Amino acid sequence: MEKISQKNREPLHRVDSKLKVTGVARYSAEYHLPGLVYAVLVTSTIAKGTIKSVDSKAAGRAPGVLAVISHVNAIRPPGYPADNEHPTEPATGGQPLRPFYNNKVYSNGQPVAVVVADTFERATYAASLVKVTYAQAEHRTDFHANMDKAVLPSQAKKNPKSPLADYDRGAVDAYKNAAITVEAEYEHSSEMHNPMELQAITVHWETDDRLTLYDKVQGTQPTQQNFAREWALPPENVKVIAPFVGGAFGNGLHNWPHETAAIIAAKMVKRPVKLMLTREQMFFMVGYRPRTWQKIGIGASSDGRLVGISHASIGQTSSYEEFTESTLQQSRMMYNAPNVSTRYRILQLDVSTPIWMRGPGEATGAFALESAMDELAYKLKMDPLAFRILNYTESDPEKKLPWSTKFLKECFELGSKAIGWEKRKLEPGMLQEGHWQIGYGMGVGTFGANRGGAKVRAKLFGNGSLVLQSAVTDIGPGTGTAMTQVAIDHTGISAERITFQLGNSEFPQAGNQGGSSTVNSVGSAVIAACEALKKELLTLATGSVPEFKDATMDQVVFENNEITLKGKNVRMSLADLMKKSRTADLDVIEEAKPGEERRAYSMYSYSVHFAEVHVHAVTGMVKVKKVVTCADAGTILNEKTAGNQMIGGVTGGIGMALQEDAVMDHRFGRYMTKDFADYHVPVHADVPDIQVLFANKPDYIVDPMGTKGIGEIAIIGVAPAIVNAIFNATGKRIRQLPVTPDKLI
Ligand code: MOS
Numbered sequence: 001m002e003k004i005s006q007k008n009r010e011p012l013h014r015v016d017s018k019l020k021v022t023g024v025a026r027y028s029a030e031y032h033l034p035g036l037v038y039a040v041l042v043t044s045t046i047a048k049g050t051i052k053s054v055d056s057k058a059a060g061r062a063p064g065v066l067a068v069i070s071h072v073n074a075i076r077p078p079g080y081p082a083d084n085e086h087p088t089e090p091a092t093g094g095q096p097l098r099p100f101y102n103n104k105v106y107s108n109g110q111p112v113a114v115v116v117a118d119t120f121e122r123a124t125y126a127a128s129l130v131k132v133t134y135a136q137a138e139h140r141t142d143f144h145a146n147m148d149k150a151v152l153p154s155q156a157k158k159n160p161k162s163p164l165a166d167y168d169r170g171a172v173d174a175y176k177n178a179a180i181t182v183e184a185e186y187e188h189s190s191e192m193h194n195p196m197e198l199q200a201i202t203v204h205w206e207t208d209d210r211l212t213l214y215d216k217v218q219g220t221q222p223t224q225q226n227f228a229r230e231w232a233l234p235p236e237n238v239k240v241i242a243p244f245v246g247g248a249f250g251n252g253l254h255n256w257p258h259e260t261a262a263i264i265a266a267k268m269v270k271r272p273v274k275l276m277l278t279r280e281q282m283f284f285m286v287g288y289r290p291r292t293w294q295k296i297g298i299g300a301s302s303d304g305r306l307v308g309i310s311h312a313s314i315g316q317t318s319s320y321e322e323f324t325e326s327t328l329q330q331s332r333m334m335y336n337a338p339n340v341s342t343r344y345r346i347l348q349l350d351v352s353t354p355i356w357m358r359g360p361g362e363a364t365g366a367f368a369l370e371s372a373m374d375e376l377a378y379k380l381k382m383d384p385l386a387f388r389i390l391n392y393t394e395s396d397p398e399k400k401l402p403w404s405t406k407f408l409k410e411c412f413e414l415g416s417k418a419i420g421w422e423k424r425k426l427e428p429g430m431l432q433e434g435h436w437q438i439g440y441g442m443g444v445g446t447f448g449a450n451r452g453g454a455k456v457r458a459k460l461f462g463n464g465s466l467v468l469q470s471a472v473t474d475i476g477p478g479t480g481t482a483m484t485q486v487a488i489d490h491t492g493i494s495a496e497r498i499t500f501q502l503g504n505s506e507f508p509q510a511g512n513q514g515g516s517s518t519v520n521s522v523g524s525a526v527i528a529a530c531e532a533l534k535k536e537l538l539t540l541a542t543g544s545v546p547e548f549k550d551a552t553m554d555q556v557v558f559e560n561n562e563i564t565l566k567g568k569n570v571r572m573s574l575a576d577l578m579k580k581s582r583t584a585d586l587d588v589i590e591e592a593k594p595g596e597e598r599r600a601y602s603m604y605s606y607s608v609h610f611a612e613v614h615v616h617a618v619t620g621m622v623k624v625k626k627v628v629t630c631a632d633a634g635t636i637l638n639e640k641t642a643g644n645q646m647i648g649g650v651t652g653g654i655g656m657a658l659q660e661d662a663v664m665d666h667r668f669g670r671y672m673t674k675d676f677a678d679y680h681v682p683v684h685a686d687v688p689d690i691q692v693l694f695a696n697k698p699d700y701i702v703d704p705m706g707t708k709g710i711g712e713i714a715i716i717g718v719a720p721a722i723v724n725a726i727f728n729a730t731g732k733r734i735r736q737l738p739v740t741p742d743k744l745i
Pocket of ligand 1: 513514
């Protein structure tokens with residue numbers, strides 16, 4: 001396949017920016033279907049127990065109310081699995097919560113009823129009138145009090161080769177015999193998913209067995225499959241529409257109770273139903289980065305060579321689903337340590353199910369690993385960058401495979417130069433400006449360069465314009481823009497003549513937008529479709545234009561909306577070619593899949609983040625002054641959208657390091673932080689100048705564009721870079737995120 005190198009050109013502007021800034025773009029709560037009614041949830045006020053009664057009389061009598069639905073009267077989706085309480089098979093190792101299934105309560109904030117009315121305000125008012133009484137059972141929500149109940153996930157019990165299973169390379173706990181060792185525990189709170197767009201769904205039962213969902217999801221077809229199963233419908237009877245998603249970061253990778261609640265409601269009232277969560281409800285039922293405790297033992301010889309790493313973690317999950325993530329991956333493959341052990345455990349509590357949140361697992365693990373590396377470098381009296389370079393690996397020590405590509409060293413060089421790493425002092429507390437203590441820190445990140453199968457349709461119209469279609473979503477990275485760029489590169493058709501349509505389950509196959517895999521997967525299919533299209537165009541040319549007779553693919557070039565005979569002054573616009581050959585349109589669907597190369601190479605994206613922080617000596621206030629972030633993500637298709645990704649990831653990392661903290665009152669098993677007044681995320685004043693750099697070296701083993709994926713590595717390693725910089729500024733090592741001022745005074 002033709003390999004395209006980075007062209008020297010201005011990055012394409014976002015193709016959908018005008019639609020977004022003018023409000024033309026429609027999100028899932030903006031489909032005003034005829035007869036639309038509004039659903040509002042009533043949620044549990046206990047963490048565990050059973051519902052004794054639901055008094056819906058007052059709500060039912062309230063103006064405009066069409067239905068008050070709870071387990072008492074809800075219809076049951078016909079595709080629910082057998083009537084067992086804790087099935088362990090599907091998706092993430094459990095059963096997504098079935099709303100109104102029975103009288104059981106598994107977490108505080110769980111939907112227990114839904115009220116449908118003719119306006120949102122009336123539904124909201126009526127929901128406040130529903131009286132629910134409970135028989136409360138004793139709940140377990142306190143992570144620390146229950147840590148001894150953590151278990152190996154059942155996935156790992158069943159399959160010892162699972163990446164979640166216990167892993168040993170070399171001798172167990174060999175670090176203990178090293179000359180210099182660090183043993184430490186690290187922890188962060190749960191971080192709640194709060195993208196700008198609230199979770200929302202608009203449901204339309206077009207007929208009794210045809211369902212259309214305008215839903216905020218990261219995968220139209222995975223959602224189609226889930227709800228087809230739930231409602232025992234053929235998948236083609238379920239249509240999922242999500243052309244615009246206002247940020248998701250992982251919480252659209254799972255289907256949640258409010259979606260089923262709205263579908264039940266629409267079925268029962270026989271009207272299209274819209275259900276949008278409140279900001280408060282976002283904290284209770286649509287996933288979060290789970291609270292995780294970690295322990296690292298790490299040791300090196302006195303000259304700084306790693307002897308061993310032992311890394312254990314416990315992540316919280318719900319009582320009804322086993323959520324797992326790859327917290328310990330980076331510890332197994334990032335450094336050249338002969339002895340590595342990892343132990344992954346989960347702790348089931350009476351809380352709602354967590355879900356992947358940007359850099360899932362790895363961002364958590366990197367906080368501990370990259371902090372411990374910094375602690376060890378300090379004990380060794382070594383520069384932390386030099387320490388990492390000394391323990392750099394040129395092949396994968398876990399899988400014993402060559403890297404497809406790895407340009408992390410190049411990133412080290414670019415990034416350290418840009419931050420001015422030479423200003424950093426080995427001893428903490430050496431740099432000051434008035435009351436501000438100044439420090440520098442770094443953190444490394446990695447994430448699998450994932451790729452799945454995908455199909456893309458390419459349709460060329462008689463006027464020379466091209467429409468591409470994929471079921472994939474765009475949760476913000478600018479997928480349509482990047483895919484348009486790929487199509488330009490492979491057809492020579494100009495941007496304004498290309499439309500990339502996405503976010504519709506009826507379009508050709510695509511998985512979730514997740515795991516930094518979209519460009520690798522869908523972009524490869526765009527290329528396949530474009531190549532197929534060019535073949536058909538060449539056939540048209542050889543058949544209908546005498547000058548092109550007998551021309552082969554390597555004798556022609558497609559550029560400037562034309563087909564040209566190389567070296568000859570023979571050219572024809574694609575529109576003229578279509579006319580000349582009497583072709584109304586060309587229509588191809590092609591598939592692209594990864595192949596055997598996945599067995600022969602280990603494929604990862606890498607990042608390194610350098611932070612300069614200022615810490616106020618009296619108040620403990622932390623100001624992140626500058627971040628330099630550098631990614632080895634393969635070819636950068638578009639510096640602007642890729643740069644945006646990195647800036648967003650660093651911003652999320654600042655939140656993780658300094659602000660985000662879901663605080664629960666264990667008397668009630670309920671989060672007290674449930675709005676942006678109490679749950680802090682970075683605002684502009686918290687985010688400094690972020691300089692983005694790219695190694696920009698293609699990896700043609702991962703895919704024909706040479707891309708590797710960016711979304712996750714943008715955040716992985718950011719929090720430890722900041723924490724390490726705080727140590728360098730103050731000499732205070734904080735191992736509990738977020739690092740709020742009280743921990744520094
Ligand atoms: Mo991402 S956590 O795969 O949306």
